[in-house]
Amino acid sequence: MLERFNMVGRLSGDPxxxxxxxxxxVNLARANSLWYLLMGLACCSIELMQTGGPRADIDRFGSLxxxxxxxxxxxxxxxxxxxxxxxxxxxxxxxxxxxxxxxxMGSCANCGGPFDLSYSVLRGVDKIIPVDVYLPGCPPRPxxxxxxxxxxQEKIRKERYFLKKEA
Amino acid sequence: MERxxxxxxxxxxxxxxxxxxxxMRNDDTLVVVDRKELVSAVGTLKNDPALGFTxxxxxxxxxxxxxxAVIYNLWSPALRNKITVKVYLDRDxxxxxxxxxxxxxxxxxxxxxxxxxGIRFTGHSNLKRLLLPDDWEGHPLRKDYVAPQSYxxxxxxxxxxxxxxxxxxxxxx
Numbered sequence: 001m002l003e004r005f006n007m008v009g010r011l012s013g014d015p016x017x018x019x020x021x022x023x024x025x026v027n028l029a030r031a032n033s034l035w036y037l038l039m040g041l042a043c044c045s046i047e048l049m050q051t052g053g054p055r056a057d058i059d060r061f062g063s064l065x066x067x068x069x070x071x072x073x074x075x076x077x078x079x080x081x082x083x084x085x086x087x088x089x090x091x092x093x094x095x096x097x098x099x100x101x102x103x104x105m106g107s108c109a110n111c112g113g114p115f116d117l118s119y120s121v122l123r124g125v126d127k128i129i130p131v132d133v134y135l136p137g138c139p140p141r142p143x144x145x146x147x148x149x150x151x152x153q154e155k156i157r158k159e160r161y162f163l164k165k166e167a
Numbered sequence: 168m169e170r171x172x173x174x175x176x177x178x179x180x181x182x183x184x185x186x187x188x189x190x191m192r193n194d195d196t197l198v199v200v201d202r203k204e205l206v207s208a209v210g211t212l213k214n215d216p217a218l219g220f221t222x223x224x225x226x227x228x229x230x231x232x233x234x235x236a237v238i239y240n241l242w243s244p245a246l247r248n249k250i251t252v253k254v255y256l257d258r259d260x261x262x263x264x265x266x267x268x269x270x271x272x273x274x275x276x277x278x279x280x281x282x283x284x285g286i287r288f289t290g291h292s293n294l295k296r297l298l299l300p301d302d303w304e305g306h307p308l309r310k311d312y313v314a315p316q317s318y319x320x321x322x323x324x325x326x327x328x329x330x331x332x333x334x335x336x337x338x339x340x
Binding site for chain 2: 084086087123
């Protein structure tokens with residue numbers, strides 16, 4: 001009798017049918033099409049370019065760069081954020097469409113790094129925008145940035161996007 | 168050209184504009200020039216056929232606490248000599264004529280010196296801040312500059328972990 005309601009058991013023999021939730025399906029799509037905004041501010045951006053290059057090849061995770069915030073899902077803040085740049089960075093972040101994610105790449109974006117004592121450098125990008133993944137290193141290697149991207153994907157897969165409450 | 172020979176040549180050409188000369192530790196010749204006669208002195212250095220200091224290699228500002236200074240590194244291809252021209256300025260009213268007419272490329276150097284030292288270059292075509300934002304207060308490379316605790320609502324201060332153990336405990340560091 002109960003077997004009638006066991007959808008999984010009933011349909012498991014059908015190779016064309018997969019049962020899942022809408023959240024899981026959409027999250028899978030979102031996680032594997034993370035387009036990132038080119039936000040190269042200092043030497044970290046060289047490593048960011050390497051990560052997009054053929055050896056590390058971040059493209060195979062569905063991630064490719066966009067030159068406009070309006071088409072980006074992810075902001076990789078690669079480099080030193082000066083106080084002069086900070087309002088511009090915030091503005092670019094505000095122009096990105098929800099849902100959006102931020103990787104603070106390298107020591108400078110995390111906390112000011114070697115420029116901690118400088119008069120003109122923002123001590124951590126988290127003072128102006130919310131950060132999802134902090135990536136240490138000065139600069140981090142392409143493998144590390146790939147790992148940070150996988151962490152963001154992990155976070156996206158766990159989200160309940162359609163049931164998210166409005167803030 | 169030997170240093171003594173160069174110095175006697177410079178003093179004969181520059182006259183009263185030349186205040187003093189010295190040998191620098193980097194084997195360079197220091198030439199201190201009167202502030203009021205800077206433009207004519209540099210004009211002589213550049214255009215006099217016997218001198219020919221036609222290349223401006225560098226331009227700097229300096230803070231000696233009691234006074235400020237601007238420094239020009241000039242190179243003469245004809246003499247194969249390098250000199251350092253220095254002009255001392257009042258700390259309260261640091262003003263020096265711009266050398267834009269003699270060396271066009273000095274424009275942004277002078278803007279940077281204005282930005283970081285607050286030295287005003289009279290006659291400059293576009294004396295605005297070069298590196299820092301326009302609404303920045305103060306000139307950071309001066310010795311008496313105190314970095315502000317915030318800029319446009321962004322917190323910029325940090326606890327000094329060596330001087331204030333109490334402050335460090337408070338932040339949970």
